[in-house]
Amino acid sequence: MTVVATRPVVIGGGIAGLVAAWELAMAGRRPLLLERSQAVGGPVARHILAGIELDAGAESFATGRPAVTDLLVDLGMADAIVPPAPMAAWVRHEGGSAALPAGALLGIPADPLADDVVAAIGVEAAAQAAALDARPVGALPDSLGALVEARMGRQVLRRLVDPVVGGVHAADPWLLEIDAVAPGLSSAVTTTGSLAAAVRTLRGAAAPGSAVAGIDGGMAELPRVLAERIIRHGGEIRCNAHVLGVRTTPSGQRVVLADTDGQRSLDADLVVIACAAADLLDPDVLGPAVPTISMTTPVTLVTLVLDDPRLDAAPRGTGVLVSRRVTQISAKALTHASVKWPWLADRLPSGRHVLRLSYGRGGSIATPDPATVLADASALLDIDLRPQDLIDSAVVRWPSALPQARPGHLAEVRALRAALPPGLVLIGGAVAGNGLSSIVADARTQLRAPCAPS
Structure with a gap:
């Protein structure tokens, strides 16, 4: 009919x-x-754990472009827009853990000689990044990974960009088109004459740290x-x-x-x-x-609700992004949600915390068992989390969540x-x-x- x-x-x-x-x-x-x-x-989407509504999928939106902010304003939701806590996320690479540089785009530093960049990649690698980026700009490569390695060197790519891109896009930066994941970056590099200057241009007046926001209530x-x-x-x-x-x-x-x-x-x-x-x-x-x-990549999100006052100190800020070269940890990212979002912390009793771990990278379908999840969270936070402190948990699988x-x-x-x-x-x-x-x-x-x- x-x-x-x-x-x-x-x-x-x-x-x-x-x-x-x-x-x-x-x-x-x-x-x-x-x-x-x-x-x-x-x-x-949302789900309920330990009696509180939590994000079961996306938990923030990028503010580098005004699209979502403008939409929320048009919907009359401007008052519901909330910033994350003003503290850094961390990266876990093959050499250890470091705070993510405050002025960065997908891990690409706006100043390769900044103190937090030097702390993350070392003095020699930072100097090399600055020297490489001072060279004249020629024809740009097709992929984000090739661009970063050419303009700032292998250590910036491996220790900063790879963990961030892996956590955000579940992909190898060598396999991502530059302007598809960072709109305007190619033209900004050509116009400004350096990758660092291009990052500064695209970040604009954004405050240091993650250029994201959320919604009160999720x-x-x-x-x-x-x-x-x-x-x-x-x-x-x-x-x-x-x-x-x-x-x-x-x-x-x-x-x-x-x-x-x-x-x-x-x-x-x-x-x-x-x-x-x-x-x-x-x-x-x-x-x-x-x-x-x-082409898409599946993602599995595991949410843990724990009663553990040791987490009050926010040992890894708002979370950790994991390099694919860290083979002993299965998760690609951990978000300390109750630290990242003050609105969520205000709804929890003292000492209670919400952690979100993300699995799935490069097309693999991850089905982590509870012991693996707790071990990954412990390793990333450098705290031995105890099974008896786990109040509630949930596993949510998104089969086609991340376009490649x-x-x-x-x-x-x-x-x-x-x-x-x-x-x-x-x-x-x-x-x-x-x-x-x-x-x-x-x-x-x-x-x-x-x-x-x-």
């Missing part, structure tokens, strides 16, 4: 799809959002508010709706789906795909770029979008790249034309 839809259809209820549906709803288009799972938000407030606004302004959200495919017809786009009403089709003049397009579109529409664009933007990614996305038929819009992490900032910015840009007054 084919039902003619008089409104746009958005496929995928993650943040990209929610932003698209909200933009359409605010433009009076009354969108229909179809989500395969039982809830919207994707990896921006990031899951964002999809909750977006969903409420979509419905308030005439949109509809259907969960447990399995979209089988999207086909181009002479009159527009046809969405084939299966839900509680059975299998049927919806014809629409606008379809926004905010999920894995390779599963929905004909291969001749997508072309050869899709296998590369669709390989060199050539941006050109492939441009070519793919240029080849799409009219009435079909492609958004989401697979094309926009990893991180809420990139996803939100891209979704709002792509929806600008469909939402414009006719």
Whole structure:
């Protein structure tokens, strides 16, 4: 059965799809959002441990670009934006542990001779980084890893950039396109004449430390508010709706789906795909770029709630990012959430702490056992955590959480979008790249034309 839809259809209820549906709803288009799972938000979700609501996925957003901040302001949530605690995160590399330099972008220092950089990589490596970066800028390499090693040397790459990129993107920096993970970095290097100056330019007036922010009560407030606004302004959200495919017809786009009403089709003049397009579109529409664009890495998040006053001292600041060369530790990152977020600390009794450990790197699906998780946390914090102090825990797996933007990614996305038929819009992490900032910015840009007054 084919039902003619008089409104746009958005496929995928993650943040990209929610932003698209909200933009359409605010433009009076009354969108229909179809989500395969039982809830919207994707990896921006929450769960309850030890009686408190905690982030089960994303716990912050980057502030280097204003996209998420602007969205929160537009949603009337400006007062809910909260900064992290003003203390450094740490890195764990093959040589030990060190505080992450305060002025850095993905671990790339804004001043390779700063005291905290010297403490992390040593005097000789810092001097080498400064000397390398003082050379004239020629043609830039394709990957982030190649750029950092060429401009600042191997120790900056191994001890600073590799742990940060591994923790944030679950990837090897040699396999990531520069501007896909650090928009504007290539042009800033060329314009300023050095990598350090480019980092300073992109960081702008940002305070030292992690250029991130959160939401009071957790990031899951964002999809909750977006969903409420979509419905308030005439949109509809259907969960447990399995979209089988999207086909181009002479009159527009046809969405084939299966839900509680059975299998049927919806014809629409606008379809926004905010999920894995390779599963929905004909291969001749997508072309050869899709296998590369669709590459993702699974992530497993383990949350621990412990009663241990020894953690009050925040032994590793807001957390630790782990180099892939540290083979004795399985985790790629640890976040001391109750230190990083004062709003969370205020909701916990004295001596209680929340730790989040992240697993999965380079396509591996990690299923850590409880003993491994506690051992990893103990090693990273340099405290022997005791099983009897563990109050609650949870394991959450996100199978396709982190897109992998390989060199050539941006050109492939441009070519793919240029080849799409009219009435079909492609958004989401697979094309926009990893991180809420990139996803939100891209979704709002792509929806600008469909939402414009006719």
